[in-house]
Amino acid sequence: MGIPEDKLLWMYDTMFKSRYYEETMERVYMEGKSPFNIGAGLVPGEMHLSTGQEPAAAGICAHLTDEDTVMSPHRPHHHAIAKGVDLKRMTAEIFGKESGLGKGKGGHMHLFDPAVKFSCSGIVAAGMPQAVGTALAAKKRKSDAVSVAFIGEGATNAGAFHEALNMAALWKLPFIVVVEDNNYGISVPKDVATSVETNDVRSSAYGIAGEKVTNNDPIAMYEASERTVERARAGEGPTIIEIETYRYLGHFQGDPELYREDGEVEALRKKDPIAGLKQYVIDQGFVTESELDEREDVIKSEVDQAYQFARGSEYPVSEAALEDVFV
């Protein structure tokens, strides 16, 4: 096992932060929504939480710098946190506040933090061709930056996925797509929507590399990502990484989840990747349980402060709606 101690602990911290952030959001989102009304409360609109999907984000972002690009879809918080997006301004944006990343104009599906080259959008697979474009820019400018598009397994059936991969392969771009296979496109299971069992095999259609990570394993994700990012930085072209991951919650908060089997989520939660990684770093002797507790307290405090910042921030003045259409 060749993963450096500091990287493993960074992954643990990042996954823990992401989990704590989402669990806090799950509660905060319900404030003012009883009876449930999607447009009411402190945080209105759709809310897609990533609880359970942390390994995908932490495993690859461990290999990225601020110069590398990440484009994320409608479920973006774990990616944003792993990429180092400003937590206070991200939270303020989700609250619709003036101090938010987009001054309240974007919201939870439309977070833009150019300082760490992070963005996301609410249109399935839309980040694929755009991340090919940022990879193209890196190649033209002879930088060694890579571009990562995160998508769900459902997005692999969108035209943009295939068009983007062909172009990235054709031009040998430093482009990586991480397919987070949580088995559902909203309610539609993978085997009802996708003609192949795993999406890494689709790499052969483009003559590129494919990686498959099973069991939501953060260490395997780290290792697959290491090989992938090295290839991309060395000019050896794109890779599809598919990770089998778990969505503990609904597609969005308020989803009745009638498409789930009884006990499905409970079984997934028993295989929790954060608990697994915690045991691993303790067993390796990298850290004691009480040292981890202290680290967790520091992280919780940082997340709590981000939420406090968002709560305490002002709403934009309503006339600001008319600004920022053009430069």
Place this chain on the structure above:
Amino acid sequence: METAKKERMLTGNKAMAEGIAQEMEQNDDVFVLGEDVGKYGGIFGSTEGLLDKFGPDRIMDTPISESAIVGSAIGAATEGMRPIAELMFTDFFGVCMDQIYNHMAKIHYMSGGNVKVPMVLTTAVGGEYNDAAQHSQTLYATFAHLPGMKVVAPTTPYDLKGMMISAIRDDNPVVFMFHKTLQGLGWMDPLEASVGNVPEDAYTVPLGKANVAREGSDVTIVGIQMMTVYALEAAERLAEEGIEAEVIDLRSLVPLDKETILNSVRKTHNILVVDEDYLSYGMTSEISAVVAEEALYDLDTPIKRMAIPDVPIPYSRPLEQHVVPSAEKIYKQVKDMLDS
């Protein structure tokens, strides 16, 4: 009253689904395809209960492949079937607009009338629940601008059912835009207008006919979907002050019922057009142009229009409320018009 007892109240989504079900029962060529139309029953309830009734061969969950959803519906329609394809949010039109614009809308024309495309494209529209720039648009005009397809946007549960049946039976492609808030879903803002009387039997409401939702003599307010609801609310307030507004529920963008609008303007001599779509090059512009061309000298005051002021729909609540028309804004606009 006797008649009140007979009323059968349904939400918008149930009325729409019932219209689809009744056509499916009497015509094997009708089927539904789209994302989450099966077990989920449509994210906005448009196919609620249909999977249980008709099974997965006729209520088909699809991959997230909008070009293929719309394109395959076109192909099946040219074979004489009557597919209903769902585009979950109208905002997602971009990933399949070629199939819609260059094919669905043009095949009949380009073939010199020899190939028909009798399909329905259903899609959810509208905002005001803070879903931001990529999930809150109506895009009425984007679709209405393109020749070759009918574009309808019913408001009431009665019209949702009757116009759905008309849309399925129509030999033209019909874009059937249903408003999320008017579906009467339990997880959105409750709205009285989203529940209404819907007869059990199959019936049709014609496409291309506007409805005079409220008669009045002082000013015409043309609305569509939620803007009709707000116009009716504003009209109640105006009536308390002695101003009688006539409210026209447009229902169809294409064909556009010019006669109903012009007849109303010739009676009231004042008109306000209200839209939940963008202002410029939109429905308000089109109706204003029709009135200016054909009834200019019947007007006592300049035509007024109210719509999203040419900005993407912002996320934050005060920002969104600033750009979407409301009953209050309509009331004030009418007062301003008639006071001047």
